[in-house]
Amino acid sequence: MPQPLFYLFVAVMLGFGAAVVLLRNPVSSALSLVVSFAGLAALYVSLNAYFAGVLQVLVYAGAVMVLFLFIIMLMDIREEQRRKINKVAVVGGAALVVGFVVQLGGVLAGYEAGRKPLDRVPLQLAEAAEARRAVGNVSPGITADLERGTLPDTKLVGEALFTRYHLQLQMVGVLLLVATVGVIVISRREDRVVSGSGE
Amino acid sequence: MDWFLVLSSLIKISGFTFLVILPMVALCSLAERKVSAYIQDRVGPNRVGVPMTIFGAKKDFPLFGLIQPLADGLKFILKEDLTPKHVRKFYFWLAPVLTMVPALLTCAVIPFGSYLNIGGREVKMVIADLNVGPLFTFAIASLGVYGIVLAGWASNSKYPFLGGVRSSSQMISYEIALGLSVVPVLMVFQELNLGMIVEEQDRNGWLLLPLWGEGLSWQRWALLLPMGISFVVFTIAMFAETNRMPFDLPECETELVAGYHTEYSSMKFAMFFLGEYAAMIIGSGLIVTLFLGGWSIPFLPTAELAKTTWWMGLLHMGCFLTKVAAFIFFFMWVRWTLPRFRFDQLMRLGWVFFFELALANVFLTALILMIVKR
Numbered sequence: 001m002p003q004p005l006f007y008l009f010v011a012v013m014l015g016f017g018a019a020v021v022l023l024r025n026p027v028s029s030a031l032s033l034v035v036s037f038a039g040l041a042a043l044y045v046s047l048n049a050y051f052a053g054v055l056q057v058l059v060y061a062g063a064v065m066v067l068f069l070f071i072i073m074l075m076d077i078r079e080e081q082r083r084k085i086n087k088v089a090v091v092g093g094a095a096l097v098v099g100f101v102v103q104l105g106g107v108l109a110g111y112e113a114g115r116k117p118l119d120r121v122p123l124q125l126a127e128a129a130e131a132r133r134a135v136g137n138v139s140p141g142i143t144a145d146l147e148r149g150t151l152p153d154t155k156l157v158g159e160a161l162f163t164r165y166h167l168q169l170q171m172v173g174v175l176l177l178v179a180t181v182g183v184i185v186i187s188r189r190e191d192r193v194v195s196g197s198g199e
Numbered sequence: 200m201d202w203f204l205v206l207s208s209l210i211k212i213s214g215f216t217f218l219v220i221l222p223m224v225a226l227c228s229l230a231e232r233k234v235s236a237y238i239q240d241r242v243g244p245n246r247v248g249v250p251m252t253i254f255g256a257k258k259d260f261p262l263f264g265l266i267q268p269l270a271d272g273l274k275f276i277l278k279e280d281l282t283p284k285h286v287r288k289f290y291f292w293l294a295p296v297l298t299m300v301p302a303l304l305t306c307a308v309i310p311f312g313s314y315l316n317i318g319g320r321e322v323k324m325v326i327a328d329l330n331v332g333p334l335f336t337f338a339i340a341s342l343g344v345y346g347i348v349l350a351g352w353a354s355n356s357k358y359p360f361l362g363g364v365r366s367s368s369q370m371i372s373y374e375i376a377l378g379l380s381v382v383p384v385l386m387v388f389q390e391l392n393l394g395m396i397v398e399e400q401d402r403n404g405w406l407l408l409p410l411w412g413e414g415l416s417w418q419r420w421a422l423l424l425p426m427g428i429s430f431v432v433f434t435i436a437m438f439a440e441t442n443r444m445p446f447d448l449p450e451c452e453t454e455l456v457a458g459y460h461t462e463y464s465s466m467k468f469a470m471f472f473l474g475e476y477a478a479m480i481i482g483s484g485l486i487v488t489l490f491l492g493g494w495s496i497p498f499l500p501t502a503e504l505a506k507t508t509w510w511m512g513l514l515h516m517g518c519f520l521t522k523v524a525a526f527i528f529f530f531m532w533v534r535w536t537l538p539r540f541r542f543d544q545l546m547r548l549g550w551v552f553f554f555e556l557a558l559a560n561v562f563l564t565a566l567i568l569m570i571v572k573r
Contacts, residue, residue, distance in 0.1 A: 027352070050329060050330060050331045051331055051334070054331045054335050055338075057338040057339070057342070058334060058337055058338035058341060061338075061341075061342060062337075062338055062341025062342055062344075062374075063341060063371065063374070066341070066344050066345070066348070066367060066371060067371070069345070069367075070348070070367055070368075073348070073352045141389050141390075151330075152330065153330070154330060154331055154334075154391050155391075
């Protein structure tokens with residue numbers, strides 16, 4: 001990605017990220033977060049991670065934030081806007097941000113491989129394809145893509161998830177299932193109490 | 200910098216969105232009236248043509264009413280643009296834009312032709328040749344909810360708000376069926392690039408019409424059942440996603456006046472209108488690309504020929520547009536034939552029937568693929 005575009009998307013991401021905290025209207029905050037996610041997705045795409053970028057938009061901007069917006073719209077917005085600023089929270093939040101940035105700077109300064117500019121580190125797709133053939137060509141689709149000179153990022157993510165991390169994937173799946181069942185149980189119970197008292 | 204690439208991309212973007220999709224939207228509004236008139240045994244708009252009487256001639260030149268969209272556009276621009284006092288102004292202005300932009304953005308990954316041979320170079324007829332085609336379409340289409348939700352909320356009155364709430368719950372519910380129903384298709388193709396999916400169908404038969412190439416093998420015919428289920432679920436979910444009849448509950452006029460765009464007038468209303476039709480056209484394009492072979496001509500694998508001759512590429516584009524037009528006609532046919540669902544029926548259908556069907560279909564396809572591959 002050309003450098004001006006990188007700075008543009010970073011500015012979009014950080015600027016709208018700050019707007020999430022600074023704006024008083026909750027709907028504006030939620031939408032600022034959506035725009036911030038879009039900037040983040042663009043940065044993923046600039047790193048050739050199309051799949052991660054698209055998922056960022058699909059899951060966070062398209063699904064999670066729509067539900068957030070949905071709930072915010074049912075609230076009384078004027079009451080939120082009248083709420084006084086808590087000075088302790090502001091100072092604490094600012095201190096946390098400064099601390100995090102210092103920590104992040106320290107970690108990044110110590111990362112030697114990061115000193116090379118990205119455009120001087122080309123993707124070695126042909127070599128990767130050869131290496132895959134050498135170990136038995138497990139997923140031929142990925143090898144074929146590599147030989148054609150495209151990065152099959154979606155297929156690589158899929159392969160990693162369903163071979164190396166399949167146990168973790170199933171655990172996350174069970175966790176989500178438990179959460180879903182829990183929500184249904186909680187909402188059912190309340191329903192029964194209401195209908196019981198009515199009769 | 201490769202100027203040829205930049206120039207051809209710019210021409211593809213402006214050509215496909217502004218010279219194909221937008222005029223198609225205008226023609227769709229005319230076609231919708233003509234089709235509804237035909238179904239209801241009326242004549243439909245047939246008067247607007249070249250107004251020869253202005254120039255002193257005896258008779259106008261009607262042209263079968265083909266100029267009607269132009270007159271409609273002029274009407275929208277000349278109408279008073281009313282912004283009611285009680286609305287939240289910024290979001291009231293933003294909402295129509297947020298409906299239209301995602302609808303037009305999704306066309307970036309749809310291959311509207313094979314290759315076009317320009318001066319010895321073969322140019323791929325797709326704006327962005329991404330390896331995440333269908334996912335990109337779903338991601339951008341899921342942003343389309345914001346426009347409708349914000350329109351409902353910013354209007355700050357009851358009916359639009361109910362319309363906005365309905366639309367968001369409907370779109371979120373059917374997104375699941377839409378996404379799951381496309382999984383078996385991707386399992387069969389083992390590919391996420393829409394251009395390569397179409398080329399595969401060009402060589403070995405359309406997904407729903409495997410009559411040539413490798414499509415004649417029993418393995419492909421064994422997959423017809425799950426692919427058929429996918430097609431039906433995907434198409435119906437697409438109807439719900441684009442808020443078309445029989446799922447147009449967000450703007451159901453007998454209950455909600457005009458739903459989320461009740462407070463809108465003039466060009467801002469026209470933007471919702473345009474966005475809705477653009478979403479329908481691109482939805483048809485996606486269905487044609489995934490299930491009906493995209494630009495490919497039936498029985499003739501011609502992708503290689505398009506790389507060397509200029510006329511085959513144009514023929515492919517024509518083939519794609521013909522298929523899309525036929526599918527748009529199907530959208531209209533359904534709209535003027537079926538009655539509207541009730542909202543609880545719509546939600547039950549989405550969650551209890553299509554969700555489970557699409558999920559079971561994934562396992563059915565996996566089972567068949569496992570047996571077939573052995």
